[in-house]
Amino acid sequence: MHGVDLHTHSNISDGTLSPGELVSAAIQQGIHTLALTDHDTMDGLALAEQAAQGQDLKIISGVEISSQWSRPATQKSYSVHVVALNMQNSAPLQALLEQQKQIRAERAKQICDLLTPLIGQDIYNDVLLKVEGVADRITRTHIAKTLQEKGIVTRVQQAFDKYIKEGKKAYVKFDGLSLEDTIRVIHDSQGFAVLAHPTRYDLSATNIRYLIEIFAKYGGDAVELPPNIDPASTRQMVDRMIAEHGLKVSVGSDFHGENMPWIKLGNIPRVKDGQIGIWESFVE
Numbered sequence: 001m002h003g004v005d006l007h008t009h010s011n012i013s014d015g016t017l018s019p020g021e022l023v024s025a026a027i028q029q030g031i032h033t034l035a036l037t038d039h040d041t042m043d044g045l046a047l048a049e050q051a052a053q054g055q056d057l058k059i060i061s062g063v064e065i066s067s068q069w070s071r072p073a074t075q076k077s078y079s080v081h082v083v084a085l086n087m088q089n090s091a092p093l094q095a096l097l098e099q100q101k102q103i104r105a106e107r108a109k110q111i112c113d114l115l116t117p118l119i120g121q122d123i124y125n126d127v128l129l130k131v132e133g134v135a136d137r138i139t140r141t142h143i144a145k146t147l148q149e150k151g152i153v154t155r156v157q158q159a160f161d162k163y164i165k166e167g168k169k170a171y172v173k174f175d176g177l178s179l180e181d182t183i184r185v186i187h188d189s190q191g192f193a194v195l196a197h198p199t200r201y202d203l204s205a206t207n208i209r210y211l212i213e214i215f216a217k218y219g220g221d222a223v224e225l226p227p228n229i230d231p232a233s234t235r236q237m238v239d240r241m242i243a244e245h246g247l248k249v250s251v252g253s254d255f256h257g258e259n260m261p262w263i264k265l266g267n268i269p270r271v272k273d274g275q276i277g278i279w280e281s282f283v284e
Contacts, residue, residue: 004279005266006035006060007083007196007224007252012044013064014141016257019047022265027057029266033279035062035252037083039139040100040176042090060282061087064196065186066100069179071210079166079174080201080211082182083224083250086282087191096185100176101136107172108138114170115143115163119152126150140164141259156259166202180218192221192278194250199226199234209241216245222278224250225269239272248278 009015010022017025019036026034034057036048042063052059062085070077087093112124127146131137144159153159163170177185186193195215198208212223223242226235242249251268254260271277 003030003032003266004251004277005031005253005255005268006033006062006085006194006250006279007037007064008034008255008265009038009064009257010036010044010048011257012041012047013038013137014139014256014259016259019044020051022255022257023048023051023055023057023059025265027055031266032056033058033060035060035083035085037062037064037085037252039064040066040097040104041137042094042097060085060279061090061191063093063097065096065182066104066174066176067179067182068174068176069211069214071207074207078201078203078207078211079176080179081196082179082186082220083194083196083252084186084189085192085194085250085278087186087189088283089190091189092185093189093191096177096182103175104138105135107174108135108143110172111140111143111164111170114172115147118163118169119147121150123147123150141256145259179215183215183218183220187219190283192281193219194278195220195223196252197224197226197254198238199230205234205237209237212238212241212245212247216247220247221281222248222250224252225271225275227267228269235269239275242275248281249275250278 010019049059065082067080067082068077116122123146130142144156147153147159183193253267255265
């Protein structure tokens with residue numbers, strides 16, 4: 001679906017473009033329908049809408065919510081992201097996001113505290129400078145970039161691999177709402193719940209299938225199609241699960257600007273015959 005990008009980030013979370021710059025870049029790319037989906041915040045939405053006024057670009061309200069699900073068979077809980085789109089009454093969701101912001105701010109401080117003995121310095125104040133002193137905007141990417149700038153690691157990914165991803169010494173789980181409750185709050189806000197990048201959670205094929213199955217069971221609306229760089233077999237498996245559970249599809253680049261320069265704005269996977277785009281359900 002050329003011209004649609006329903007998963008993007010600005011510098012209100014861990015992207016590098018401001019909401020206004022993101023809108024300008026989208027217009028240059030020929031995008032006509034754009035969702036700004038920052039992590040656990042909708043604070044950039046008004047700025048994006050303002051920048052799009054009078055332009056041939058429709059801004060869809062959105063946010064990427066940090067959530068979690070568990071599987072009885074493994075007795076383990078897993079992180080998952082749910083993109084909320086096209087909310088008609090955002091009050092219930094805004095109440096949830098205020099809680100999420102508090103969790104995000106506390107988690108950032110905990111990660112920096114755990115890093116201090118490992119790297120021999122406290123980088124929390126340096127990380128805060130990256131988000132204009134607003135602690136609830138800190139993501140792990142901000143922490144990773146600070147580690148890179150201080151020469152503690154050479155690449156951002158190395159910071160994750162060495163210190164802050166799951167299983168490492170400075171990892172702190174984001175203790176967000178359950179998947180079922182997240183979907184319920186999105187629906188209470190008269191929005192659509194989209195399972196973000198289902199192949200990006202380091203899950204086995206069995207667990208990806210289970211995740212899509214419970215997402216559908218809890219009333220989820222759509223699944224993001226995996227990027228074209230994923231193996232064909234993986235993409236076909238996701239297509240089969242979408243069809244089996246009668247889910248719609250969403251398309252998004254997950255653009256982050258210079259923080260992930262290999263991801264291009266508007267570079268989305270192709271929708272297959274028979275798949276129905278969630279954007280067809282949007283309320284004008």
